[in-house]
Amino acid sequence: NAGVTQTPKFQVLKTGQSMTLQCAQDMNHNSMYWYRQDPGMGLRLIYYSASEGTTDKGEVPNGYNVSRLNKREFSLRLESAAPSQTSVYFCASSEAPLLNTEAFFGQGTRLTVV
Amino acid sequence: AQSVTQLDSQVPVFEEAPVELRCNYSSSVSVYLFWYVQYPNQGLQLLLKYLSGSTLVESINGFEAEFNKSQTSFHLRKPSVHISDTAEYFCAVRIASKIIFGSGTRLSIRP
Numbered sequence: 469n470a471g472v473t474q475t476p477k478f479q480v481l482k483t484g485q486s487m488t489l490q491c492a493q494d495m496n497h498n499s500m501y502w503y504r505q506d507p508g509m510g511l512r513l514i515y516y517s518a519s520e521g522t523t524d525k526g527e528v529p530n531g532y533n534v535s536r537l538n539k540r541e542f543s544l545r546l547e548s549a550a551p552s553q554t555s556v557y558f559c560a561s562s563e564a565p566l567l568n569t570e571a572f573f574g575q576g577t578r579l580t581v582v
Numbered sequence: 583a584q585s586v587t588q589l590d591s592q593v594p595v596f597e598e599a600p601v602e603l604r605c606n607y608s609s610s611v612s613v614y615l616f617w618y619v620q621y622p623n624q625g626l627q628l629l630l631k632y633l634s635g636s637t638l639v640e641s642i643n644g645f646e647a648e649f650n651k652s653q654t655s656f657h658l659r660k661p662s663v664h665i666s667d668t669a670e671y672f673c674a675v676r677i678a679s680k681i682i683f684g685s686g687t688r689l690s691i692r693p
Contacts, residue, residue: 499679508591510672510685511626518679527682558625562681569633570616571674571681573626 470494474559474574481549481581489544489577491559498564500542501526501571502534504555511558517542519564549581584609586675588684595663596692603658603687605673614676615656617647618683621669629671632656643667665691 472493481487493500498519503511503526513526515534523534531553533545542561546553556578560571589604607613617629630641637649647658656673668691673684 501681503683508685510588511683513680513682516680524680526680560626560681570628570631570676572628575625 472559472561472572472574474557474577477575477577479577479579481546481579483550483581485549486545486547487549488546489557489559489579490541491543491574492541493559493561493572494540495561495572496539497561497572498539499562500536501560501562502532502542502544503558503560504528504553505558505576506555514544514557549579551581553579554581555579584613584675584677584680584682586673586682586684588673588687590687591685592688592690594690594692597665598662600661601659601663601689603671603673603689605656605658605684607654607656607673607675609654609675609677611677615647615649616674616676616681617641617645617656617658618672618674619669620672620686626672629658663689663691665693667691 475490501516502514512528517523517536520539556576559574562571563569585608587606595601615632618626619629632649640646645660670686670688
């Protein structure tokens with residue numbers, strides 16, 4: 469059981485380049501999330517998708533776009549990367565809101581923008 | 583707006599000493615509360631959760647947390663820590679589909 473799978477695990481980008489972080493879950497969860505983790509800041513919610521076909525902004529959405537491709541997949545796109553987006557990105561998923569369960573996390577993507 | 587505050591960014595303790603990691607939240611609606619742990623160079627794992635019922639919840643490795651609605655707190659405690667508890671701990675709240683985290687507390691254990 470793979471759980472939540474993120475690709476790539478590491479990436480270096482030049483300022484202004486674009487890229488898409490991929491996330492897939494095999495737990496049949498309805499909700500999916502993207503977070504960034506920075507030292508001293510904890511995890512900050514970028515975007516989330518409560519269910520297939522919906523997406524909502526989180527705490528720090530600027531500079532990012534997301535696509536909920538289907539129930540399994542939720543991608544995060546950086547259109548024009550900036551050094552301030554250097555971070556570790558985590559994707560997570562959870563069951564339907566009414567079940568109020570915890571989030572399950574992927575192993576993270578370490579992104580460096582130079 | 584909802585928020586989660588972890589009052590201590592770092593907590594150093596001696597091995598076998600007790601520890602408390604503090605978490606306060608702010609929300610105008612009912613919340614569900616979690617503690618996650620992140621060991622060095624790893625992802626996040628659920629430590630324990632409060633959904634309803636008894637306000638005291640326990641994990642399998644000796645941690646416990648108590649939900650206090652009047653003080654809007656969910657502090658994490660362990661009566662005797664071990665070197666293997668060295669990690670960063672994150673408090674989180676869930677409001678409907680949204681899950682937000684605190685800034686984390688780094689627990690360091692001294693022999």
